[in-house]
Amino acid sequence: MKKGRSSLEFERPPVVEAAASVVGPKEGEGPFRGMFDQVETDPMAGKPTWEAAESFMQKEACRLALEKGGLEKEEIRYLFAGDLLGQLIATSFGVKELEIPLFGLYGACSTIGEALSLGAMTVAAGYGERVLAVASSHFATAEKQFRFPLGYGNQRPFSATWTVTGSGAFVLTDSSAVLKPRDRKGSGQAVITGITTGKIEDMGVKDSMNMGAAMAPAAYSVISRNLMDFQREERDYDRIITGDLGVVGRTVLLDFMRASGRELSEIHMDCGVEIYDREAQDTHAGGSGCGCAAVTLAAVILEKVRSGEWKRILFVPTGALLSTVSFNEGQTIPGIAHGVVMEHRDL
C-alpha cells in the first residue's frame, strides 16, 4: 500500500525467516564477539586474493542462512545482492554457484537496505515465496579500491571509518510459508512491515575521509520522510538504527534532527559506532561498508526484534556514492539511504 511518495506499507508483511553473518577476525574480536555465525580467523579466508575472500564470505553467509532456515537453494526464488566493488565482482563470484535468478544492486553501504526493500516488495506482491538478500564488504578490497595500497601505511584522519569485513544474508518469506521458527527457540518473528526508499542527497561534502558527514543528510531525509509518511513520532520506534555514519555522521544526524524539533539521541543506534571498540581497536570514527549494517542486523538487531525486546525499529543503512574517478575529478560525495521498518510478531 502506498504511503506518501517514498514509502510502502505491506498488507502481508514478509517474515525474516532466517539470517546469517560471516565476519573477519577484527569484527569477531569486537564488542559483538560470540554473536556472529562464523568468524574467519584469516582475513583472506585461505583464498588467493582479498576479492576472492569477500566472495567466499558472501557465499558462506548465503549458505548458512539457508542452513539455519532448513532450506535448499532451490526454494529461493530471487536473489538481491550487492557489494562495494566496481562492477560488483564480490557478488558475481560469490553467488554464482547458488544458481538463483539474480538482481545485482548498488547502493554503496546502503545496499542491504535496498536488497531488503526490493526483496520484501517481491515477496509481499506474491512473486515468490522466498527470496534471499545479501551484501558484503571487506576492509582490504575497499581500501585497495577507494584509498591507498595497504602497504603504504597511510595516516587515516579521525573522521575516517574502518570498512567492515563481512557479509550478512537474509531469507525473506511469505508468512503463509513460515511453518515454525526453524533456527531458534521461541515463537517470535521479525517481519518487514514497510519501507522508505531514499533519493540522492548531496550537500556538497567532498572529503572521502569523512563519509559520515556525506551520508548524514540522506539518513536525515529518509528518517524524516518515514515519520511523515507513516504518521509516526520518533517514540513509535524502539530504535532508529543507521548503518555506518560513525561518530561524526551520528553527531551531524542528531543535530539535523534536533533542528527539525526531534530528539533522537536516546533511541538512535549506529551499527558503525557499535561494531568496534574505538579505543582498543583503533578504528577512529567507527565501522562502515555494506557488511557493517548487514552483519549487525543479522547477528544483533534481528534477535532483539524476534524476542520482542524491541517491538518496532527503523533500520536505515546509508551509502556514500563516490568512486575514485568522481573523487579525482573533484566531484562531491552524494549520499543515499534505504529505510526498512521491522516489527515483532508472534506468528
Added chain:
Amino acid sequence: MKKGRSSLEFERPPVVEAAASVVGPKEGEGPFRGMFDQVETDPMAGKPTWEAAESFMQKEACRLALEKGGLEKEEIRYLFAGDLLGQLIATSFGVKELEIPLFGLYGACSTIGEALSLGAMTVAAGYGERVLAVASSHFATAEKQFRFPLGYGNQRPFSATWTVTGSGAFVLTDSSAVLKPRDRKGSGQAVITGITTGKIEDMGVKDSMNMGAAMAPAAYSVISRNLMDFQREERDYDRIITGDLGVVGRTVLLDFMRASGRELSEIHMDCGVEIYDREAQDTHAGGSGCGCAAVTLAAVILEKVRSGEWKRILFVPTGALLSTVSFNEGQTIPGIAHGVVMEHRDL
C-alpha cells in the same frame, strides 16, 4: 503470476507509456540515424569530463521521456537506474536532480533489462502508478575504465565491440493511468507481459576483448528458460532481440540454440550488430554497453511493437560481469541476461 522458477507473467501488464533516447555523434551517424530523440554532436556534450557527459545524457534521456509523456518528475514513484562505471557514478550524478526515490542497479550491459523487470514488477504489484527505468554507457568512460587510455591508440581485435555512447529511458505505467498515447499518433501501445530473470552463467571465457562469447551462454539460458516457462516456441515471438552480443556472440548463441533443436536465425536480432555500420564505422564485432540495448529499444524496437508490426518480442539484454580487478586476477568473465516480454496492445 509465477511461471516456472525464473519467470513472471503479469496479470495487469504495465504499459511503456513514454521513452526517449540520447546518443553520441557516432551512433547518430549509424544505421539508426534520424530515429533517436537527441544526438549530441560533441561526445563530451560540452561537459568537462566524459563521466559528466554520460551523466548529462542519462539526465537528458529521463527529461525527454517525461516530456514526451507529458509528465512531471513528481508523477514518477521510483527510479530504477544503472550504468557500467564503478559505483554507478554516471547514474548518481545523472539522476540526482530528479529527486526520485532510487534503486541503483548493476547488471553490466543487461542493466536496462534488469531495470525494466524490477520496474514492471513494481507497477504490476500496484506499488506505484509510474516508474522510470534508465541506463547509460559512454565509449570513452568505458574504455578508460575497462581497457586502455584512448591516447594509447591500442589495437582492438576483431572480436572486440564498441561501447555505445548514449542513454535510454522508459516510463512504465499502470494501464489504468494511461489515458491516451501522448507522444505519438495511433492507439497502439507496448506492454510488458512477463519477465525471465537470469542467473549468473560462466563457461570460463577469460578474454575481455571477446565479451560476446562470454555473454552468449547467459542469453541462451534466458531464452531457453523463457520458452520453457511460458510454454512457447520460438515462432511465438516476432523477434528475439539480444542486447550486445555482436557478430561473434550472435554466432555462438545461434549455434547453442541449434544444438538444442531451435533455429533462431530468422527471428533473432542483436542491437549491437544493428547499431553501427561495421565496415564504414570500423566497430569490429558491433556495439555494446548498457546504452546499446536501451537506445535501440527506445528508438527502434518500441515503435515496431506499438505499431503492431511486431506483436510480441522477447528483449534480452546481456551483461559481462568483469572488472579490471577480477580480470587482472585471472578470473573468468561470467555473464548475466534479463528477459522482458513486450507485446502490442490496442488500449
